Amino acid sequence: MAYLAVRADDEVPVTIPRVPAREAAERELSKPMYQEHEPGLFQRVLDWFWQRIDDLLNAASGATPGGTLGLFVIVVVVVLLVIALRLRLGALRRGPAGGGTLFENRVRSAAEHRAAAERHAADHQWDQAVQERMRAVVRSLEERALLDPRPGRTADEAAAEAGRSLPGHADRLHSAAQDFDDVTYGGRHATADEYARLRDLDLDLERSKPLLGATTAGGAG
Template sequence: MSGAGGAAARMLIRASGGAPVDTGRLPAREAARRELSKGAYHQDDPNLLQRGLDHLWTWFGDVISAASVAAPGGAAGLIVLLLIVIALAAALWWRLGTPQPGSRSADALFAHGPRSTADHRAAAEAHAAAGRWNQAVQERMRAIVRALEERALLDIRPGRTADEAAAEAGLVLPPYDARLRAAARLFDDVTYGGRSAAQASYLELLDLDLAIESAAPELSGAREGAAG
């Protein structure tokens, strides 16, 4: 007998004063089990975390092995597939930007309570002077929509989104429809899409704000759009 079982047997012999102990198989097994359960035999055993990590790495290795067998070209084919997936994920992240919580369509244009057109324009100019183009774009877009509301060209609706405001404004100002929709897309990209605005983007919105400030509305087009 060798190992832990032998040690248990020698303990039984010593306990009997050196004389062999005539013990049945089952009682001997139980005695050996009790002896081996003592802490002295388990001091070097891995802890629960180590055992869990060992099982995890074993499972991960089994998954990789199975995938490499199933993939065309074996392990090399699996590596190529993983690289393709990583490249696609990177391309999507670059194209769509960092995901932001919540839905774009559910976010209101005016999220911080009512302010006047003058207030939004002053805030936009302050941000632009400091080179904060994201905030400057946001405030200039809000100024454009608030100005249309103050002129009664748009109904005052606190929950309106930038896209909705641009679509409605395009009905009363058809010559500016495309520019208004582009401004709304820029606002959404900056506010919810993780994009960074540039000075040129802000200047486009500034030019649009100045252009439509005195633009004559086409109310018949608005009525036809509302009726449709």
């Protein structure tokens, strides 16, 4: 197949074969003057993305009662629900509840943990005060042979084991372990009241006698 071209001098049509005509057109269009205003690859991808978003929103607004206004109302309601759930549930957990160990690497006595807890409480550092007081509780039970010293024990495990030999304090031990986990791994901040309850529990446990027949071996499981 051939193409007709018009000569500028006498306007007599000139027949040009298909292949040379295509090559000539490609050479002409490849000149920078035709491409300098073309968008780059990134711009074309960005335009394509926003076009897809626009198509999606148009389709959603068409299917939503009230059109675009109805879609906007739905989005606002969803955002408000997410905010309400966030406020209701509190800070998101950074790790699984009860998944972390109770003690740090350095071994300290119950008295040392109590002293550290009191120092933090005096400075109103309630998070650290609760953490150290819970460690004092568990270390004290280990020193009294009510719990077997066991590396890697969690606060929940210690509370469950201690509750078998001290059933009268089982609920308070469980609550104390939950407070420890929430503060240490859940991102929640402790309060002065929580520390006061934990301190009272520590003092009460010091005066408590274990249930007869309970053994640390059974508690360690």
